[in-house]
Amino acid sequence: MRIIAIFKRIMTELRRDKRTLAIVFVAPLLILTLLFAILQNSSSATARLGVYQVDQTIVNQLKKSDNLHLVTLTERKSAKESLKQYNLSAFVTQKENRLTVTYQNADTSLTGIVKSDLAKTVSTEQMAKLKSALAKTTTLTKSDQKMPKFNSGMKINENYIYGKSNSxxxxxxxxxxxxxxxxxxxxxxxxxxxxxxxxxxxxxxxxxxxxxxxxxxxxxxxxxxxxxxxxxxxxxxxxxxxxxxxxxxxxxxxxxxxxxxxxxxxxxxxxxxxxxxxxxxxxxxxxxxxxxxxxxxxxxxxxxxxxxxxxxxxxxxxxxxxxxxxxxxxxxxxxxxxxxxxxxxxxxxxxxxxxxxxxxxxxxxx
Incomplete structure (x- = not known):
């Protein structure tokens, strides 16, 4: 009976303590709501990608991505300066068959978006080159001409302003x-x-x-x-x-x-x-x-x-x-x-x- 009496007293105090009841029942719901609102929209973030002297076929392919906002730069600046001036998540330049990508890496989720879309773009471009090379090879074989060497495609060099790739x-x-x-x-x-x-x-x-x-x-x-x-x-x-x-x-x-x-x-x-x-x-x-x-x-x-x-x-x-x-x-x-x-x-x-x-x-x- 004494246990029941103490139990009733505690329950009465809790019932009167509106702040404690709010913490116990309302605060967790508020926090879960915030998590839901943030995490369910995590995939809708857009990364700003700056490009300078990059092949137009690659640029056109990148423009198809819903997760990238492309900024075409017309003047040569350092990667760090370009990232800061245009508020970019990454900056890309091209020299022959090599892309050099400099990531701001201030937000790793945006870095991941750029990496993923660049990889898809390069892969698509390489597949297009491969199909073109195969078509030429077939034509040359039929005419008994010497087959040319096939270039394996784009290479990507990565640099990071903040942190590293495995930070x-x-x-x-x-x-x-x-x-x-x-x-x-x-x-x-x-x-x-x-x-x-x-x-x-x-x-x-x-x-x-x-x-x-x-x-x-x-x-x-x-x-x-x-x-x-x-x-x-x-x-x-x-x-x-x-x-x-x-x-x-x-x-x-x-x-x-x-x-x-x-x-x-x-x-x-x-x-x-x-x-x-x-x-x-x-x-x-x-x-x-x-x-x-x-x-x-x-x-x-x-x-x-x-x-x-x-x-x-x-x-x-x-x-x-x-x-x-x-x-x-x-x-x-x-x-x-x-x-x-x-x-x-x-x-x-x-x-x-x-x-x-x-x-x-x-x-x-x-």
């Missing part, structure tokens, strides 16, 4: 994961720390003092911002110098992006902590606020998703953080190339800090 999954998603870990841990630590001070009464004592709310928020931002900066330097340095992840851009710019992203996480963590009554409730916000952002951070290609989901992605801080980090680390973008992403992230910081100042008003007693 691991970690190398592919490393830029995004750096930003995610900085964001996640700063969010968690800052939120729980402020919550602890509130539950122990420290925050209440501050609020009944002459200290202004913006001063409290500023002090917490500076303190945990300094901690976030140190954490960012350690994580980024470890990924580049110990794990050996390749960086095409500026190391200082990568640090700056992560520090701004950490400030967003810090502001968000402080804001969420004002609505949580315990550390457990603070943890409950992770599936709702953090996990969905992973899907829009750049790990998955969302270009083929429904337009509504693409709008949803643009209200996620990690969308801009992941995009900026990917552009710098994989594509070598300068600060001008990620200026919009940084501006949006700074906008998030300002808005969240203002909301924090307003949110503390509910705890001031005098």
């Amino acid at each position: 691991s999954l970690f190398i592919s998603i490393a830029p995004v994961m750096v930003g995610f870990f900085v964001f996640f841990f700063v969010f968690l630590i800052s939120g729980i720390s402020l919550l602890h001070e509130r539950t122990t009464g420290t925050l209440n004592r501050l609020l009944i003092s002459p200290v202004k709310r913006f001063e409290i928020v500023s002090a917490y931002t500076l303190a945990y911002g300094a901690l976030a900066m140190v954490q960012t330097v350690i994580i980024v340095s470890y990924v580049f110098f110990v794990l050996g992840v390749q960086n095409q851009g500026s190391f200082v710019l990568v640090l700056a992006i992560n520090i701004i992203l950490a400030l967003v996480a810090l502001s968000l963590g402080l804001l969420v902590s004002t609505f949580a009554a315990s550390e457990f409730q603070m943890i409950q916000f992770i599936p709702l606020l953090i996990v969905p952002q992973i899907f829009f951070s750049g790990i998955f290609n969302i270009s083929g998703m429904n337009q509504i989901w693409q709008w949803v992605a643009k209200i996620m801080p990690l969308y801009y953080g992941g995009e900026a980090l990917t552009n710098v680390i994989k594509k070598g973008a300068s600060i001008g190339g990620v200026g919009l992403d940084l501006a949006v992230l700074l906008g998030f910081v300002i808005i969240l800090l203002l909301l924090n100042i307003v949110g503390l008003k509910r705890y001031r007693r005098v």
